[in-house]
Amino acid sequence: MELHVGADAEKTVVSASRLRTRTGRARRHRTGSLIESRPLLPSGRRREVRVTFLARLSLPLLLGGALLFAAGVPGWLLALAIAGVAGSVGWIDRRRAQPGVFAIPREPDARVLRTREERAAFARAVAMSHRVRRTWPELPGMIDPVLADRALTHALDDLATVLVRRQEIRRLRAGLDGVRHEQVPAGSRAVLALTEQRERAEQLWLESAGQANRILRAIDEAALAGETFLQERRIGATARQAELALARLGTGAPPAETGPDLADRTAAVLSAYRELTDRESLLP
DSSP, X not given: OOEEEEEOSSOEXXXXXXXXXXXXXXXXXXXXXXXXXXXXXXXXXXXXXXHHHHHHHHHHHHHHHHHHHHXXXXXXHHHHHHHHHHXXXXXXXXXXXXXXXXXXOXXXXXXXXXXXXXXXXXXXXXXXXXXXXXXXXXXXXXOOHHHHHHHHHHHHHHHXXXXXXXXXXXXXXXXXXXXXXXXXXXXXXXXXXXXXXXXXXXXXXXXXXXXXXXXXXXXXXXXXXXXXXXXXXXXXXXXXXHHHHXXXXXXXOOOOOOHHHHHHHHHHHHHHHHHHHSOOOOOO
């Protein structure tokens, strides 16, 4: 399973299919089964500059076409080739001058996050997933990178679905809270129905928060467990090196007891990854 993620100025798109830009350009970066697309900065070339450049390019194209026409090449073929080259160059130059904006995929599995809070939560999860992945090269034999990558990608995929649902609930809550009913009798059926829907929306809001937080916590715990384990192992290696150096110098030093701590940390790392890998789907 691959997960494509692209964030521009107006939205974050999460999809199993490759993302394309509606305007501008983007650069893709793969980390395991996670493919991130980042918009490139526009070139800043104004339309007048682009038209001037295209006009200058057309002169040698026309000159070359005239020479080929004189050599017997059909005129229609030359006109088609010149128009194709000039059109392609102009299209690429125009795209480079535009800010990068991702197109929304037509696939039904595509999720689009537009609210600031949900976009920030997903960006934080992606950043934490990079922290998790950075620990894998130093955990040989403890972590199966293939299974861990699959679990991490599924966690991000589930989180995107939860956050899309959460942003919809956020809009619904805002709409319900904006309804004024001070002038309507408290016992009105309409007011009672409104109160009931507000309570249902609040319940769904809390449920979605719990689902999102469980996924975020699982990713964070996996990152923290791996980082803590590696840090303690480095400290233990430094202590052992110091012990050997002091022994050579004749000072004498108590042996560094790092075994029990590292054993506990190893169990913590395995537990964190087991939680991430064996986590049941949190979606309804």
